[in-house]
Amino acid sequence: xxxxxxxxxxxxxxxxxxxxxxxxxxxxxxxxxxxxxxxxxxxxxxxxxxxxxxxxxxxxxxxxxxxxxxxxxxxxxxxx
Numbered sequence: 001x002x003x004x005x006x007x008x009x010x011x012x013x014x015x016x017x018x019x020x021x022x023x024x025x026x027x028x029x030x031x032x033x034x035x036x037x038x039x040x041x042x043x044x045x046x047x048x049x050x051x052x053x054x055x056x057x058x059x060x061x062x063x064x065x066x067x068x069x070x071x072x073x074x075x076x077x078x079x080x
Contacts, residue, residue, distance in 0.1 A: 013057045021057075024065055031072040 009058075012059070016057050016062060020062075024069065027069055028072065031069065031076070035072065035075055
């Protein structure tokens, strides 16, 4: 059972790195670029960056990344 859990974890990490990691980092960088260094006061700072953007990949950190990117995107002004 432990070996199977390890295999599943390794596969999850590989899938994340292959399918999402680069896009998530690029998306984050673009959002921060658009918000600028003096972005709105409630933009999460570096201490709040999800661990999956720094290499620790687990389902919880990937969910936190999605939430973090969504919150940054909400800070952008409306483009009507």
